[in-house]
Amino acid sequence: xxxxxxxxxxxxxxxxxxxxxxxxxxxxxxxxxxxxxxxxxxxxxxxxxxxxxxxxxxxxxxxxxxxxxxxxxxxxxxxxxxxxxxxxxxxxxxxxxxxxxxxxxxxxxxxxxxxxxxxxxxxxxxxxxxxxxxxxxxxxxxxxxxxxxxxxxxxxxxxxxxxxxxxxxxxxxxxxxxxxxxxxxxxxxxxxxxxxxxxxxxxxxxxxxxxxxxxxxxxxxxxxxxxxxxxxxxxxxxxxxxxxxxxxxxxxxxxxxxxxxxxxxxxxxxxxxxx
Numbered sequence: 001x002x003x004x005x006x007x008x009x010x011x012x013x014x015x016x017x018x019x020x021x022x023x024x025x026x027x028x029x030x031x032x033x034x035x036x037x038x039x040x041x042x043x044x045x046x047x048x049x050x051x052x053x054x055x056x057x058x059x060x061x062x063x064x065x066x067x068x069x070x071x072x073x074x075x076x077x078x079x080x081x082x083x084x085x086x087x088x089x090x091x092x093x094x095x096x097x098x099x100x101x102x103x104x105x106x107x108x109x110x111x112x113x114x115x116x117x118x119x120x121x122x123x124x125x126x127x128x129x130x131x132x133x134x135x136x137x138x139x140x141x142x143x144x145x146x147x148x149x150x151x152x153x154x155x156x157x158x159x160x161x162x163x164x165x166x167x168x169x170x171x172x173x174x175x176x177x178x179x180x181x182x183x184x185x186x187x188x189x190x191x192x193x194x195x196x197x198x199x200x201x202x203x204x205x206x207x208x209x210x211x212x213x214x215x216x217x218x219x220x221x222x223x224x225x226x227x228x229x230x231x232x233x234x235x236x237x238x239x240x241x242x243x244x245x246x247x248x249x250x251x252x253x254x255x256x257x258x259x260x261x262x263x264x265x266x267x268x269x270x271x272x273x274x275x
Contacts, residue, residue, distance in 0.1 A: 118261025124150035
């Protein structure tokens, strides 16, 4: 959807806002029960059995061509192969999840100048930006961003609380900051491997909901979810929900912030093109 067609929320130029995310992974035993598996050890046994059966069926399919089986026999064999392959994929996915029962998601922000250059990157590891008069993107001796810290499991928040929050004092940003991207990065898994609930919201600093809590869209096999873009305007800051996954599958802790920034900026340019 072009940015110009997205629903836009306008906030005052001096406003304080914060983004928040909450995620609740399903317990390992719940995931296993859904796949009729009692434990990772049981899954390993089943996986070994399925692999052996698939190897035999593929051998059988290869040599069946020598005696020209009927169409019905060939279709039956192909259906059996497909069933076993699907089952093996399910068991393999469960084992991947069982190896890492927690999910480490990071709420981050990137600031851009008018040319699309990424001039600041805020994450749980950077925490609160220090008061630094040398930072070109902040007004002297202020810290526009405040991060709640890194939740690496998704199980630490109270029932009605968030796992991570990131507050922004928009009035403390230097004029060079023209826009801000709010994103969520997954450290351990692509989002389609996540089993549980994922929600995000945007609030004012007095906890008034600006964008009420709602779930992430249907998961895709990427590690980056683009929440929203804040754009400086003459009237204030326009907040545009983006809510899309982007083709990013690397561990962001090893990525250059400029690479992530370029990925987001290129997506924004495509969104702003006339359709």
